[in-house]
Amino acid sequence: MFYKIGALVSNNRRFIPFTVTAALAMVAYTIGAYFYEAMRDPQIFLNLFRTSPYLLISAIGSTLVIISGGIDLSVSGVVALTTVASAALLRDDWNPWTVMLLMLVMGMSLGAVMGVFITYLKVQPFIATLACMWFARGLCFFISDDAIPINNRIYRILGQTKILIPGMSDVVTKQGAFITPLVVLGLLFLIAAIYIAHYTRFGRTIYAMGGSEPSARLMGLPVNQTKVMVYVFNGFCSGLAGIVYSIYVMSGHGLYARTFEMDVIASVVMGGTMLTGGVGYVFGTLFGVLVTGITQTLIQFNGQLSSWWTSIVVGLLMLVFIGVQSLLVVQNTRRLAAKRLESQSKATAVSEMQPASLKGGLLGGWKGMRPRNRQVMLFGIAAVLVMLVGAFILNGAQRSSQGLTTASPQDTSLACEFKLLRQEQAEKLVKDGAVIAYERNGGPACIDELYAIYPDGRITGDDGVNQIEKQVTSEEIEQLLEGISARGWFTDEMYDTWHTPCGQCYVYFINISYQGQDKAVQAVDGGTDAPANYWQVVSFINGTIPKFSPAP
Amino acid sequence: MKQTITTLTWSRVTESKLLFPLIALGLILLFDLIFVPGFFNVESIGGNLYGSLIDILRNGACVMLLALGMTLVIATGGVDLSVGAIMAISASVAAIMMNPVIIGVKLPPDLMKFINDPNFTYAPLWEVIVVTLIVATICGLWNGILVAYARIQPMVATLILMIAGRGIAQLITNGVRIQIFYDPYAFMGNGWLILPFPLYIVAFVFVIAWVLTRKTAIGLFIESVGINYRSSFHSGIDEKKIKLLAYVFCGFCAGVAGLVASSNIRTSDANNIGLTYELDAILAVVIGGTVLGAGGRFSLFASIIGGLVIQATTTSMYAIGVPANAVTAIKGVVVILVILLYSEQVRGFVRRLAEQKGA
Numbered sequence: 001m002f003y004k005i006g007a008l009v010s011n012n013r014r015f016i017p018f019t020v021t022a023a024l025a026m027v028a029y030t031i032g033a034y035f036y037e038a039m040r041d042p043q044i045f046l047n048l049f050r051t052s053p054y055l056l057i058s059a060i061g062s063t064l065v066i067i068s069g070g071i072d073l074s075v076s077g078v079v080a081l082t083t084v085a086s087a088a089l090l091r092d093d094w095n096p097w098t099v100m101l102l103m104l105v106m107g108m109s110l111g112a113v114m115g116v117f118i119t120y121l122k123v124q125p126f127i128a129t130l131a132c133m134w135f136a137r138g139l140c141f142f143i144s145d146d147a148i149p150i151n152n153r154i155y156r157i158l159g160q161t162k163i164l165i166p167g168m169s170d171v172v173t174k175q176g177a178f179i180t181p182l183v184v185l186g187l188l189f190l191i192a193a194i195y196i197a198h199y200t201r202f203g204r205t206i207y208a209m210g211g212s213e214p215s216a217r218l219m220g221l222p223v224n225q226t227k228v229m230v231y232v233f234n235g236f237c238s239g240l241a242g243i244v245y246s247i248y249v250m251s252g253h254g255l256y257a258r259t260f261e262m263d264v265i266a267s268v269v270m271g272g273t274m275l276t277g278g279v280g281y282v283f284g285t286l287f288g289v290l291v292t293g294i295t296q297t298l299i300q301f302n303g304q305l306s307s308w309w310t311s312i313v314v315g316l317l318m319l320v321f322i323g324v325q326s327l328l329v330v331q332n333t334r335r336l337a338a339k340r341l342e343s344q345s346k347a348t349a350v351s352e353m354q355p356a357s358l359k360g361g362l363l364g365g366w367k368g369m370r371p372r373n374r375q376v377m378l379f380g381i382a383a384v385l386v387m388l389v390g391a392f393i394l395n396g397a398q399r400s401s402q403g404l405t406t407a408s409p410q411d412t413s414l415a416c417e418f419k420l421l422r423q424e425q426a427e428k429l430v431k432d433g434a435v436i437a438y439e440r441n442g443g444p445a446c447i448d449e450l451y452a453i454y455p456d457g458r459i460t461g462d463d464g465v466n467q468i469e470k471q472v473t474s475e476e477i478e479q480l481l482e483g484i485s486a487r488g489w490f491t492d493e494m495y496d497t498w499h500t501p502c503g504q505c506y507v508y509f510i511n512i513s514y515q516g517q518d519k520a521v522q523a524v525d526g527g528t529d530a531p532a533n534y535w536q537v538v539s540f541i542n543g544t545i546p547k548f549s550p551a552p
Numbered sequence: 553m554k555q556t557i558t559t560l561t562w563s564r565v566t567e568s569k570l571l572f573p574l575i576a577l578g579l580i581l582l583f584d585l586i587f588v589p590g591f592f593n594v595e596s597i598g599g600n601l602y603g604s605l606i607d608i609l610r611n612g613a614c615v616m617l618l619a620l621g622m623t624l625v626i627a628t629g630g631v632d633l634s635v636g637a638i639m640a641i642s643a644s645v646a647a648i649m650m651n652p653v654i655i656g657v658k659l660p661p662d663l664m665k666f667i668n669d670p671n672f673t674y675a676p677l678w679e680v681i682v683v684t685l686i687v688a689t690i691c692g693l694w695n696g697i698l699v700a701y702a703r704i705q706p707m708v709a710t711l712i713l714m715i716a717g718r719g720i721a722q723l724i725t726n727g728v729r730i731q732i733f734y735d736p737y738a739f740m741g742n743g744w745l746i747l748p749f750p751l752y753i754v755a756f757v758f759v760i761a762w763v764l765t766r767k768t769a770i771g772l773f774i775e776s777v778g779i780n781y782r783s784s785f786h787s788g789i790d791e792k793k794i795k796l797l798a799y800v801f802c803g804f805c806a807g808v809a810g811l812v813a814s815s816n817i818r819t820s821d822a823n824n825i826g827l828t829y830e831l832d833a834i835l836a837v838v839i840g841g842t843v844l845g846a847g848g849r850f851s852l853f854a855s856i857i858g859g860l861v862i863q864a865t866t867t868s869m870y871a872i873g874v875p876a877n878a879v880t881a882i883k884g885v886v887v888i889l890v891i892l893l894y895s896e897q898v899r900g901f902v903r904r905l906a907e908q909k910g911a
Contacts (some may be wrong), residue, residue, distance in 0.1 A: 071707075073831075119886070121895045124844050126631075130831055131887040138881020145875065259827075266715055275708050308722035308822075315716025322704055322712070487892055 018284030061237025082242025111235020141256025209271025621805030637717025639826030692803015741816030778847020
């Protein structure tokens, strides 16, 4: 029995890293489903795919780059550039399909430029792609400083069509578990990439190159061409990921997808690809992406842990995966050494040796030489840390499970999805006589509230579902406006700022019309980029407006 | 005879690590001289100097500090991606020590009213600085252990802390941006003693690093480990300890940079302090001529110049009115141009040109 397992493990050693990831993903999901009834809803599982197709697509491209021995930091920049460029073109009524095609071509040409720099001018991949990221991100702001909304029918259809899963949904009422066309696209792309990586000459050259570039050259493989092509392919992936991202958020802005490149690299590493190149599977990357998603989902379901636990847990998980990987490398080298010894001495009792060496392979991790012991200890500690964090999460789970089990899955399934600011509606309110239109969305409760304050002291609010009203005196409004004006609202000191909102941050949009002047400024919580006076204005207005009663 | 001397000096100049960073810096300043009127004006207000040039020095302080530590790490053949996250951690630690109300430390009511007072701090300043730097050094130690003793690839090993670090920083401050009211602390980033105070900090750390590497054998050891760690090991250098030292020092530098950055903006903003600074720092080192990935010979001063090149580009773009967010596009182009100066292909081309002229 043990012999069989041992043989299975040692024969498929190269699959271990991503099997570990896959197993971990499943275990984590099962534990979550055990504690949170809502997580048993198939939709929650499908949401893992629904919220991350762009990460998957981009991670697939990066997997190939990393296998080839390079690295690509430019993905975040290219994704942001794609969202802005496509939003700008769609605003000018371009055909959406042409726009998508153009974006893919743009991604590929950026990739080609990087590839040429890296291959022929011998610029380090890290530096060349870093420069490309900066270049692409900077270009976004030459196109537009503000977020551009996308109002295109095709984009909306692609983003919002529900593909119902047979057997898990009611076709007549159109309810039940569903995915979006983007998920299908992501999975199809995954299959295509697996084919490219394992069943084409191009794919095999990538592996050979990553294993050892000089030997690949000596074998007569077209190394230079392939290297450029890998970056072109990744540029294509970035372009596609950018299109998917812009469909997902239905807008474009230069600060989208900040530090996205690190999420991508983390997913690839967790999927069992080694950053040294030559080792890894495209299929494993899927699990890397899923593990990130499950971690997020668990933390959201817990409800008591803040969003930053995601990054800590992902960091710890990476440590564990890397531990597993480097143990495997050590074992592999030992096994090779053992084999060489075996063949040198022409071992007489091969059949007897085999189980012993297998045993050594399995137990070697614990009984190895001194440096190995150190390693094992280190990763043991890391594993304990992960367990501690897990215990912490579950501890919170038990405390909060009573409250959460009754909640409908839709309430807790996603963190605040970024909502577009209702700028047009706010402008209309101001046109209709309001002096202040004030919108905030996001926050811990994922609200989206739009208030209008009129000169006669009437204040109305609308959170998308309920309306609310309050009456104050017109003097109070006049005071408020004076205060705001005195804070330099209509001067250059008040300007739009934007960064990707954190999980619990509010996004503000304030449009003020006073004494014939009219100005709108937006900002996001949780940064230092917005003018300090802006927060004073926000607190003025927050003090005046009525409060929605907290949801029961 | 005369001929040989000139060729010798010429080759010494072209092989010097300082040449290309200085050329790049010179080109950028030349650009400013032509296109930005008044760029070189330096005013003296109350004995303190102000002006665009001083701005470059002041705003470049953080990158220069990071570049000092990063130089040693890259010289050992590694890289440290986590410096930005370490900056955020140290900023959070410093802020929480000065203003601990946020994590639920119950101050006696007579202290509570002083919490917004520019002269009030919960822990004394020296304690804040020492504890923060110890925490940052421990972060560096963690990286060093992973790289040197667990033999994890540097980029991956430090990626772990890079990803987890910002989470840890937010954990420390419970996700709140803590404002820093204490004036003596803010002096570190905002103060002036004729020149901006951060510059003195940079100079201080530079002297430490220089003495450490050039007045002891450690510098040679680092270069030797970077060139070939196996043969260094066999020639009796404890390459693991050398690597560990490099990462620890890098963590220390990141801690100092975190102090400067947080005192400059007077908050602990775990989300944004030091964001993408690791890339700037690596770039500064690469511009300074230390080879990323291969390691070997390094020059601390060239890295400092590299940091200045980056900051000078940014400042001059602001000066000619490029929007803040769009500056990165031009930065990207400048980076590629500078790096091309280093490319063997381009160097070979220049050398051939020079030879043709000589012949």
